[in-house]
Amino acid sequence: MWVKKRGHSCLVASGTALLVVLLVVLYDTITPQPAGGRGPGRGEQLRGRPLYRLDVSWPRSPERFTGEAFGVAVNQYAGVVYVAQRGVNVPKVLVFTTDGDFLMSWNTTTLEMPHGIFVADAASSNPTVWITDVGNGPHGHCIKQYSPSGRLLQVLGTPGKPGSGLNPLQFDQPAEIFVQDSGEMYIVDGDGGMNNRLIKLSRDLEVLWMHGERGQGLAQFYIPHSVAVDNALRVWVADRGNKRIQVFNSITGEWLGTWGSCFTEDAPYSIRQTPDRKYFVVVQLNTNQISLLDAPPVGLIGQCRVVSVIQLADEVKPHLADLDLKTGALYVAEIGAQQAQKFTPFSLDGTFL
Template sequence: MALGGRLDAPPPPVDRDGSSGALGRRQESPAPCSSPSLADDSRLRPTASGGDSSSPSRKGRPSIPMRSAASSGVPPATHPSAPPRASMAAPPPLPAPPLLRRTAAGSGPRRRLAHHARWHRGFPTVVLLTTVWPFGHTVKQYSPDGKLLPVLGSPGKAGSSLSPLQFDQPAEIFIHSSGEIYIVDGDGGLNNRLIKLSPDLQVLWMHGERGPGLAQLYIPHSVAVDGYQRVWVADRGNKRIQVFNSVTGDWLGSWGSCFKDDAPYSVRFTPDQKYIVVAQLNTNQIALLEAPPIGIIGQCQVISTIELAEDVKPHLVDLDLKSSDLYVAEIGAGQAQRFVPLSV
């Protein structure tokens, strides 16, 4: 399979006030609508063959190619007990990702991609929606027919309690196929927390210390879990991605060198678990990163990017687990765009 391919030129964007696969070519005008890790990539330098993206200016990044154990001093997760680690097999070699093409904006994502909403195929009987300012601070659960189920948090009241569970502007949720729920709580509010809940909504472990240090968070904005028991958090305020063990909550590493220009706002894995799709709001781009196999987190490497028009502001991304379609929620343009893999 190859990378790249021309994106259909969309109509010009609307003016608006402020506030798996490889990705397609740069859009000329879309439609309206570091902390050290176990292998600190920030100390690496690019090599003649590409190497690590430790100096990720736009000019230095690859334009869409045509082919293609926690260290001492790390704050531990807060949890009642640490379940045993499970054994994991090494993954197969990475294949080249397929092309994507852009479809018309507003064509209707098959999964909810509204601001802070998630409906995951791995947990198909419930839709979860996070609510923020000014009367939110909750995670609401809905059945597919729209029935409101138990609400997590105190509606309209910000808080940091774990019993009963409270939030302050929860940013995003990720539901694992096991039914376990991961919440990043702190879209600019009092909290800066990563919380793991059991399927029956009991707190299993948490990281909640604000700061730039290892396992500390500042405006955690997105969370995803891969197939190798690793939790990936877009630590927006610190301009990095941090990685934790999904079973114990132990810190595994961090990536910062790919985010010198702009912070990661949203993080998702392609269905084959080979690539990480990251939205970067202020630079108006979607980056495709190579996901490391089992073992050491290693080095951050940008494979390709979609560069969007100015002021589009991609905020959240998600992928269809069957078709690999990519959906991008753009708060600047007030729309969602859909990118579809191309067959070669």
């Protein structure tokens, strides 16, 4: 602060500026983060640039987590977070506010084994929640649309029957769905089943284009696990079995590039872009890491570059993630720790980097 005393104000200001510089330098080095002290695996360490820090106060009632958390989705306009979990006699979806208050649980019998979860039409008066179901029972191998309170609205696929058909649609352990504001959908189908597909559907559920070959070549997949579309109309797919991310033109389906050099130790499980469009958040389950990668400019894919890593404790097993596109807050579903965690954007002045 400035001290309004003649002969001292400049000296104090210089000291303050020097302190800020020292803080920036310190935080640009490896920075251990304190354990949150609540629940298993709450110790985190930060490597590289300090972009996110754990919010240890979220949620306010962690005892609500009673199963394995597989997916998380945010409605930033309503300030609501949905967490999909699995287990015997546990609610399949828990609903919290972005501030951490528990709202409700879905005790629906129409979900067997939820995997990916996504909020569509978030800005509208009628948002919906899409969930992929990888179960092998009578309700599995489908993608389901629910109301915010858990009422089943629509089912894509043939319940209980895995398949590869397009008319009618069939899936085999569909991993995740991403819905654009236009209503167009992108589905990665193949969490270990017979299919290894990226499918784009129109708002009317017509197939617009598809890549569906298993392999290691360009536009081939092995366990495509997560999908996201950026504002440059590029489709980013976490090609888990091949330890890489593949990129496509969202309009034509044309292959644009591949990122693989950042994933030599572990595969990408989840991919999302930060609201400032500067970074991609990538989750790696086996190494218990959340990495932030530089987002390339329009017209260039290039090579991946990791700028920040949140190293979680052993056996946390982060699976899928989502971002609050208003605040930049990051939510991660963790199978091993049986919880979801919230990370907030970190900077010295409290603004999103």
